[in-house]
Amino acid sequence: MQQNAPSPEPVVSLRDVQKSFGPLRVLDGVSFAVERGEVLALIGRSGSGKSTALRCIDRFEKVDGGEIVVCGHRVDRPDVDLRALRQDVGIVFQSYNLFPHLTIEQNITLAPRAVKGLASSQAKDLARKVLAQVGLEEKVHAYPEQLSGGQQQRAAIARSLAMQPKVMLFDEVTSALDPELTAEVLKVIEQLAADGMTMVMVTHEMGFAKGIADRIVFMHRGKVHETGPASILMSPTTPELTQFVGTGNLKS
Amino acid sequence: MQQNAPSPEPVVSLRDVQKSFGPLRVLDGVSFAVERGEVLALIGRSGSGKSTALRCIDRFEKVDGGEIVVCGHRVDRPDVDLRALRQDVGIVFQSYNLFPHLTIEQNITLAPRAVKGLASSQAKDLARKVLAQVGLEEKVHAYPEQLSGGQQQRAAIARSLAMQPKVMLFDEVTSALDPELTAEVLKVIEQLAADGMTMVMVTHEMGFAKGIADRIVFMHRGKVHETGPASILMSPTTPELTQFVGTGNLKS
Amino acid sequence: MSLQLDFPAVLERWPSFLAGAALTLELAFFATVLGALIGTLAAVGRGSRSALIAGACKVYVEAIRNTPLLVQIFLVYFGLASLGLKLSAFTVAVAALTINVGAYTAEIMRAGFEAIPRGQIEAAEGLALSRLQIYWHIILLPAIEKVYPALTSQFVLLMLASSVCSQISAEELTAVANYIQSDTYRAFETYIIVAVLYVILSLVMRAGFWGLGLVLFPRRRRLGTPL
Amino acid sequence: MSGHLNVNHLIFLGQGALWTIGLSVIALIGGGIVGFVIALARISPLKSVRFASAVYVQLVQGTPLLVILFLGYFGLAAIGLKVSPLVAAGASLTLYVAAYLGEIWRGCIQSVPKPQWEAAEGLALSRTQRMTKVILPQAVRIATPPTVGFMVQIVKNTSLASVVGFVELMRSGQIVNNSLFEPFAIYAIIAVTYFAMCYPLSLFSQRLERRMGRGRSNLAPA
Amino acid sequence: DLLDDIMQAKKIRISTDVAIPPSGMMDSSMKPTGSDVEVAQLLAKDWGLELELIQTTGATRIPNVLTGKADIIISTLSVTPDRAKVIDFTKRYATLQSDVGCLKSSTVKDWPDLKDKSIGVSRGTTQDTTLSNMKDKDLKIARYDDDATMVTAAVSGQVDCVASSATIINQIGVKNPSRVFESRIPLATFDLAIGLKKGEPRLMDKLNGWINDNVKNGKLNAIYKKFHGVELPPDMRS
Ligand SMILES: Nc1ncnc2c1ncn2[C@@H]1O[C@H](COP(=O)(O)OP(=O)(O)OP(=O)(O)O)[C@@H](O)[C@H]1O
Ligand SMILES: Nc1ncnc2c1ncn2[C@@H]1O[C@H](COP(=O)(O)OP(=O)(O)OP(=O)(O)O)[C@@H](O)[C@H]1O
Ligand SMILES: [Mg+2]
Ligand SMILES: [Mg+2]
Secondary structure, rough: OOOOOOOOOEEEEEEEEEEEEEEEEEEEEEEEEEOOOOOOEEEEEOOOOOOHHHHHHOOOOOEEEEEEEEEEEEEEOOOOOHHHHHHHEEOOOOOOOOOOOOHHHHHHHHHHHHHHHOOHHHHHHHHHHHHHOOOHHHHHOOOOHOOHHHHHHHHHHHHHHOOOOOOOEOOOOOOOOHHHHHHHHHHHHHHHHHOOOEEEEEOOOOHHHHHHOEEEEEEEEEEEEEEHHHHHOOOOOOHHHHHHHHHHHOOO | OOOOOOOOOOEEEEEEEEEEEOEEEEEEEEEEEEEEEEEEEEOOOOOHHHHHHHHOOOOOOOOOOOEEEEEEEEEEOOOOOOEEEHEEEEEEOOOOOOOOOHHHHHHHHHHHHHHOOOOOHHHHHHHHHHHOOOOOOOHHHOOOOOHHHHHHHHHHHHHHOOOOOOOOEEEEEOOOOHHHHHHHHHHHHHHHOOOOOOOEOOOOHHHHHHHHHOOOEEEEEEEEEEOOHHHOOHHHHHHHHHHHHHHHHHHO | OOOOHHHHHOOOHHHHHHHHHHHHHOOOOOHHHHHHHHHHHHHHHHHHOOOHHHHHHHHHHHHHHHHOOHHHHHHHHHHHHOOOOOOHHHHHHHHHHHHHHHHHHHHHHHHHOOOOOHHHHHHHOOOOOOOOHHHHHHHHHHHHHHHHHHHHHHHHHHHHHHHHHHHHHOOOOOHHHHHHHHHHOOHHHHHHHHHHHHHHHHHHHHHHHHHHHHHOOOOHHHHOOOO | OOOOOEEEEHHHHHHHHHHHHHHHHHHHHHHHHHHHHHHHHHHHOHHHHHHHHHHHHHHHHOOOOOHHHHHHHHHHHOOOOOOOOOHHHHHHHHHHHHHHHHHHHHHHHOOOOOOHHHHHHHOOOHHHHHHHHHHHHHHHHHHHHHHHHHHHHHHHHHHHHHHHHHOHHHHHHHHHHHHHHOOHHHHHHHHHHHHHHHHHHHHHHHHHHHHHHHOOOOOOOO | OOHHHHHHOOOOEEEOOEEEEEEEEEEOOOOOEHHHHHHHHHHHOOOEEEEEEEEOOOOHHHHHHHHHOEEEEEEEEEEOOHHOOOOOOEEEEEEEEEEEEEEEEOOOOOOOHHHOOOOEEEOOOOHHHHHHHHHHHHHHEEOOHHHHHHHHHHHOOOOOOEEEHHHHHHHHHHOOOOOEEEEEEEEEEEEEEEEEOOOOOOOOOOHHHHHHHHOOHHHHHHHHHHHHHOOOHHOOOO
């Protein structure tokens, strides 16, 4: 894990972000920033707004107020260049969302070819490279349904990596997997962190958050309730985080 | 937890049970017994045949060979009285399978009325009683989708309880829930155990298995690989169980 | 434009149009109710463990779905008469429409049955409910709810298709149109009015089904999910 | 007005059956192309386009095909467009089929799970690229069985083209019956002929459905 | 002007329903024939034109000429004032005697006997209109889309009376010897005329002239007799 000195310009920054679904206020003044090379873990109980915050960063949701800047893109503005933004941001969901009609290789090469105009051979080399990163070289020509859940999730990560994003977002990428498969996916993410990738991850895996995150953001009812280094999980200062970590421990 | 002295007649007993799906041998000579008031935890990695074993007990699967006796019913025989068997056995699945078009009360009263011929008012009293057992009195008139996952799972347990079964089967009832919700469901099951209910549960929650089970059955590739009191989880004797407990710990 | 349209000359026959529209609705109503019944039975029958019942239901569904309604109507109308059975045009029309829409309903309902998650049925089995009780309490209503839009459309289509009943002397909307247009030779005006009336009828039917849905699916009503 | 069913009658019926097939093919191709446009219009990001296409679908689906054919054939002529019966029937059937296929296909496109759309969006694909490379290939698989199923309806519905002067299978049967007055025999022959044309399609659609392992119902004007 | 157009094209397009025997029908080799078809053929021959028969259904006979898809209609059009508001009629080229026909075995003699009997009729024909206007007689009318369906209904036993031309009434017994129908109550005599779009006086004159000639030379009468079995009324046979 690299602890870069905070650069003046964070890769991702949210300032006072507001977001409601109908009458339900889901984000209520959320602010945090992620520096280059930093790994940030978003934790909090179900419904606290973690996924929504993550989705706002890649503009899958439009915010109602506040400011979001990602790699220099003003994401809160209506005129943001979505395709440019998404070339800089990679996102991976809980449900892997590989394209079932394409092989793993085609899944990976699709965007580099269609968006960046890479030649077929270049794109294939790239696919092999990112698949090696996630330990799936031998599955280039398989279809998603031929892979286990953990392998599919790793392939989805590889697909994102192929766009060479400046920051990666992960939304509970292991929660559909059983312990053994979880382990293989977490190993891949650990490696990415070691390689210096900037990452924001929503996770339920407290042990993993402790081990890998440079900083923890604990959300509660649409607000950032506590934030700090991983050590706050050992010595929570608010009763909410205490309770959250407490119940989390049940899953031991 | 009550440790009844083993009675001569176990509530559930499997002897040399064989079950294949096509060419795949899923249960390969499984034997175990559950005494009255005992809590048995079935553990093992994914695909080892835990769910299949559980489903054979309630005859959701027909076995190919061996003998299963449940509360005196010869489940392996083709002429077993299915409806009588299922009045003695309650089963709860990972996906709660509440009936979405019925309120919680209707979900619970349906079987007592339709099967046991209870009058509407009696059935409603019963519903209130079992809902109190799982701490959901205030949700009688809600529809399932208005409940959180944990509440739905508790309602499903209440629905089974309303049939006053002699033994309850649980198949990973918490694995679709997040830690906090898991805790509420486990509390309900703990209470059932304390009340002396005979139970067989498939679970991934090692901590819980340790805490509540009188006996552990570790399955591996369709066979009972190790069996013994909860303490075998601390000091596994076979390499398979050692490895299984090891990876399970990742989820800490 | 080489054609002068004179709507008043045709519209002054509005009582006939109204009577025709009323009969069309009436035909659609009876055929819908009976067809839903027969269709549901046939759908259940197709899942029967008896090969004979399942086969008979399949033959019924396939024979009807693969031949035009008009042919079916003629066969029933003239066939019954040749056998000496003289039924009113209305009865024959309702019977033929019922047989027709029943086959389509059977297919739709079957899809609805199949869309009920396996787990729901297992949960019910685990509660010791009998096969019949499971169908009645667990499968039927949710299945209907799942395919309700398809059923609605099918019954609206049935109403539109009932226009061929004019051929066997049922005085429904198209029959009225044919009469008026040959009596006045004002075909355009007549057919335009009839088209508008059919659109109105189909909207009326959709509204009716929407209202029925509110009654049938109390959960939808309470939770405000759109039908 | 003479005699019994003879070879000439059968040939006449055969010609009618050929017209039925020809009209069906025209309706399917025309309706397929326009229906595709309608399907896209129904999910357009522009509200006005969505609304207009929804109105179109509602109007067409609320009107009997017979009336559409009539208004199409003579309506075009009335506004001064001279068209052959083939063009008029083709155009009317196209409009009709497009409304139904458009709706079927819209449903199929929308039934591609939302996360797939989002995943494609997250990879910076443009709207067109998302459609052509990710959504449509999946939608086509879903759409094939109901589309084949709907073809059965097209085949049967071409019988109404007799109103604009086509002597297709149904009309040829009526004409033959008018000179023989053997309704039972003749309509039975017609029923069997339609069945022979439609059942293989139904069977094919069912097989496709089964292979995809999901039960989908297809809408069906009678 | 339509007449010039026709002459220039050397072709006349005549709208005819071939599903209303014996005026329009198919012979056993499935060629159009019938009294109206022969009248059309005669007209085309006399004028030295090629004939294009526009085969229509009952509902589309009129729209075909209104929208210029056919030049004239020869298809058992009876002349009524309502219809004359929409198209122009020539002089009559034939007449149509309509009767109420009943099963030979029935006792029907006059209108009161028709109570509780359903009467088959072709929808929208002048017979239909005439019966429909007899509101005081309390008749049960079953309307079919064309003559053929009506005859089929009578043959198969769906109705025991029909209102139609004598030719068609006689036809029923030929098709089913166990159900012989005969004319019992005379209904009315209608004039049949050629129909054309309004505002074509030159074509109208020429058609009227042609009808006059052919009434005089007996050709129209011959065609009529050949298909209907009876002659035109005396005042049309000079
Ligand atoms: N598209 C939407 N429309 C309406 N409400 C929504 C929508 N998306 C999320 N919500 C609601 O917003 C709240 C926050 O949701 P969010 O998914 O951000 O929570 P979360 O912290 O990710 O929870 P979890 O751990 O369960 O994933 C929840 O109450 C959810 O029901
Ligand atoms: N109905 C079925 N048809 C075919 N194969 C089946 C069926 N049900 C289960 N299997 C197979 O049997 C094996 C054992 O399945 P089972 O569900 O009993 O495992 P499990 O121990 O419960 O695993 P998990 O922890 O993933 O639930 C698996 O390989 C599974 O794919
Ligand atoms: Mg979330
Ligand atoms: Mg399992």
